[in-house]
Amino acid sequence: MPVTEIAKAPVVEIAPYATAEEAARLMAHHHVGGLVVTRDGELIGMVTDRDITVSVVAEGRDLSTTAVVEIMSPEPAFLRDHSGIMEAIEAMRSSKARRLPVVDEHLHPTGIVSVDDLLLYLAQEIAYLGRAFSRGWEVERVTKDAPV
Amino acid sequence: MESPTTTDGGGVDTEEKKMSISSLVSAQVVSVTPTMPIQQAARWMKSRGVGCVAVVDGEQPLGLVTDRDIALACGVDGVSPETPVRTLAAHPPVTVLESTALPDAIATMAREGVRRLMVTDATGRVVGILSADDLVPLLGDELADLGETVRCRRPLPV
Numbered sequence: 001m002p003v004t005e006i007a008k009a010p011v012v013e014i015a016p017y018a019t020a021e022e023a024a025r026l027m028a029h030h031h032v033g034g035l036v037v038t039r040d041g042e043l044i045g046m047v048t049d050r051d052i053t054v055s056v057v058a059e060g061r062d063l064s065t066t067a068v069v070e071i072m073s074p075e076p077a078f079l080r081d082h083s084g085i086m087e088a089i090e091a092m093r094s095s096k097a098r099r100l101p102v103v104d105e106h107l108h109p110t111g112i113v114s115v116d117d118l119l120l121y122l123a124q125e126i127a128y129l130g131r132a133f134s135r136g137w138e139v140e141r142v143t144k145d146a147p148v
Numbered sequence: 149m150e151s152p153t154t155t156d157g158g159g160v161d162t163e164e165k166k167m168s169i170s171s172l173v174s175a176q177v178v179s180v181t182p183t184m185p186i187q188q189a190a191r192w193m194k195s196r197g198v199g200c201v202a203v204v205d206g207e208q209p210l211g212l213v214t215d216r217d218i219a220l221a222c223g224v225d226g227v228s229p230e231t232p233v234r235t236l237a238a239h240p241p242v243t244v245l246e247s248t249a250l251p252d253a254i255a256t257m258a259r260e261g262v263r264r265l266m267v268t269d270a271t272g273r274v275v276g277i278l279s280a281d282d283l284v285p286l287l288g289d290e291l292a293d294l295g296e297t298v299r300c301r302r303p304l305p306v
Contacts, residue, residue, distance in 0.1 A: 020223060021223045023223070024219050024220055024222070024223020024224050025223060025224055027216075027219070027220065027223075028220050028223075028224045033216060049215055049216040049219040049220065050199060050215040050216070050219070052218075052219035052222070052223060053190045053193060053194075053215040053216075053218045053219045054190065054193060054194040054215065056222075057186065057187055057190040057218055057219070057222050057229050058187065058190035058191040058193070058194045060187060060229070063222055063223050115281075119280075119284060126291065
């Protein structure tokens, strides 16, 4: 299953010299926690709502004059269109990021995959499997240690 | 400068409590008073590495405030960072008792559309925060164990 099929949140781009205030507005408007920072269409960073809080508000800086490039995570981990679920999980685990941009071969962002997307997808699959178990294999309850 | 308080969430490990969420409640919750300025709450979030603080008025929990709440309040609503953090904890928090059973806690999260719950003891005192993020590893481990029961019984391929 390629990650593009489970990526639900819109990928919202912002320029490196846009302000933290503009970033906050985009995050509110699109109901997202992270934006991809692009230059000439190419991914150069990720900026999150947490970045605004810990790098601007906590430091007493002005949101309207602090540039996104100053608070973003540069050269972020990314996934490709054809990346699979396990690869996405491993990339999130090693980068400790809860959302990763998906990019094409030109480093143009095409989507965003978050831990929530993974959780929702895997939870739905397990729940569906659970329903199949509860309906289709009654005979197993009668026989102890039935072979698989 | 005001400091937040941190409380340990651990519950007594009796047979009853093993079924409840008390052992899953985050061991440390950063609590702040309602009058703490937003900027200071943000500094504590940064230094403690947490995404959320509990706003507590004495024994009374007023709500949870997340890093997202702060970013949007300051960046979109023009709230000054000097404003007391209580203004961001406007809604009554979704709370559960530490004796709550895990399935009920999950159902509460789903019903209320939240990924964190404030957890209180029987007197209403905040003892911790239960986050969906903490439940995923737990449930994942249980499912992995269940998977082992299948894997172990499989004959090895020749």
